[in-house]
Amino acid sequence: MNTIKIGNVEIRKTAALAPMASVADRAYREICKEWGACYMVGELASAKALTFSDRKTEELLFVSDAERPMAVQLFGNEPDVMAKGAEKALKYRPDILDLNMGCPVPKVAGNGAGSALMKDPLLAYEIVKAVVSVSNVPVTVKIRKGWDENSVNAVPFAKLMEKAGAAAITVHGRTKNQMYRPFSDSTIIKAVKEAVSVPVIGNGDILTAEDAARMYEETGCDLVMVGRGSYGNPFLFRQIKTYLETGVIPPLPPLPERLAVMRKQVELAVRYKGEYIGMRESRRTASYYLKGIGGAAKLRAACGQLKTMEDLDNIIAMALSHGERH
Structure with missing residues (x-):
């Protein structure tokens, strides 16, 4: 390398x-x-x-x-x-x-x-x-x-x-x-x-x-x-x-893995900044990860209200039920 x-x-x-x-x-x-x-x-x-x-x-x-x-x-x-x-x-x-x-x-x-x-x-x-x-x-x-x-x-x-x-x-x-x-x-x-x-x-x-x-x-x-x-x-x-x-581009990880990475990033933000700031700053973070997922507009609106990890887990469940757009 x-x-x-x-x-x-x-x-x-x-x-x-x-x-x-x-x-x-x-x-x-x-x-x-x-x-x-x-x-x-x-x-x-x-x-x-x-x-x-x-x-x-x-x-x-x-x-x-x-x-x-x-x-x-x-x-x-x-x-x-x-x-x-x-x-x-x-x-x-x-x-x-x-x-x-x-x-x-x-x-x-x-x-x-x-x-x-x-x-x-x-x-x-x-x-x-x-x-x-x-x-x-x-x-x-x-x-x-x-x-x-x-x-x-x-x-x-x-x-x-x-x-x-x-x-x-x-x-x-x-x-x-x-x-x-x-x-x-x-x-x-x-x-x-x-x-x-x-x-x-x-x-x-x-x-x-x-x-x-x-x-x-x-x-x-x-x-x-x-x-x-x-x-x-x-x-x-x-x-x-x-x-x-x-010379080969690997595909994106499957949706469940991408959402797990999103959750980990939000978890780290909360660990480093506390729940109040970490969750509010993660509203934008979460919405970026949800791009290209079915029902994205509704999911992004939900991201705008994020306050707890439980809220995030609900959004992840919704995203998994919608699946990816094809």
Whole structure:
């Protein structure tokens, strides 16, 4: 099996789990790891909140041994604050520190962080330099194609991040203004790969095993990263791994097994966050797993009311009685 190295961290070359706020929590990451995710990046955490010892932010940084190799991801737009946040984050013993310079959501980009940093490459350079100077693990950067179609600057930006000390660069093939539509541009990932000597991770529109293989082939990237394609479908990681190794895509597990995996993920969420928060946050989780099942609309409505594991077991029983759509 091929591997890549980010600094001194060795990662199998299959598919990684993308950092997704309010989605890629510890329960989700552990399930994806079980199903073959080779590397994962946690939910983005505010470096500024960390410097104030914000408990909720600190919870985002927990790294269990079951998840390794794993990065924690920080966002912010002040070099000194990012360095202080990085020092706090390192206490959680991540394998890698990832800096978010690609998030398009208004509460991040609107405050000058995330993808807004692509408009200020020199500030981004100072941030990476500051974090690298305090970090005892590799520092990586996640970027987009650019801010908008008139400022596509991923290539010079990536070169500057490498110069600042970044050990790898993840590229999402859309501009900030494109958010998550239309299609991700693989040519920009290829251009970044050809421009830098550190590993490049390709991100955007990996919904099937064929998509992952195509991303490797078209861009020459060192690793592919799966985001929304894994919602309710951690099985995709095993499909990608098997397809890359054998050229054969295994079928999805049968419905009872998929629902058992869903139940396990919700159970983990409740264990880590308590029933009240765990169940409410799992409403969306459960609805993703139920896609393609007969009576899905009714089942998803029931997911919106989830409060206990008993509620979930009732939904599972209903889903099994409906069966899959053919």
